[in-house]
Amino acid sequence: MPPPPFHPACKMNFKNLLEYLAWLYYQYLLITGIYVLEPWEKSIFNSVLFSAIAMVIYTSYVFVPIHVRLALEFFSGIFGGQPESTMALMN
Incomplete structure (x- = not known):
């Protein structure tokens, strides 16, 4: 049975997911050169x-x-x- 949504492990996974998506967006900005x-x-x-x-x-x-x-x-x-x-x- 999966842990409830308020479980600390779920919060950590969500935080890691957000960090990973932010990193992907940063890579997109760098590769396309639109960060400038x-x-x-x-x-x-x-x-x-x-x-x-x-x-x-x-x-x-x-x-x-x-x-x-x-x-x-x-x-x-x-x-x-x-x-x-x-x-x-x-x-």
């Missing part, structure tokens, strides 16, 4: 960056399955797969 920007510049940079990431994820979600299906149909035809119309006649 003013707060309004940081917010614009982050908005543009996360919008671009969201668009890439959405586009991948929408279009990659279509392209994979078309590629499978193409290679199936090349490597001896039977067309769907022939398969339907056999049934």
Whole structure:
């Protein structure tokens, strides 16, 4: 049974998690070089960056399955797969 939420071990884990997330954010600031920007510049940079990431994820979600299906149909035809119309006649 897990310890109750007010258990000291849970508080310590939450503190460690917050410290780890703060460290990751600090690494993000250092790697991207935006630690030298003013707060309004940081917010614009982050908005543009996360919008671009969201668009890439959405586009991948929408279009990659279509392209994979078309590629499978193409290679199936090349490597001896039977067309769907022939398969339907056999049934």
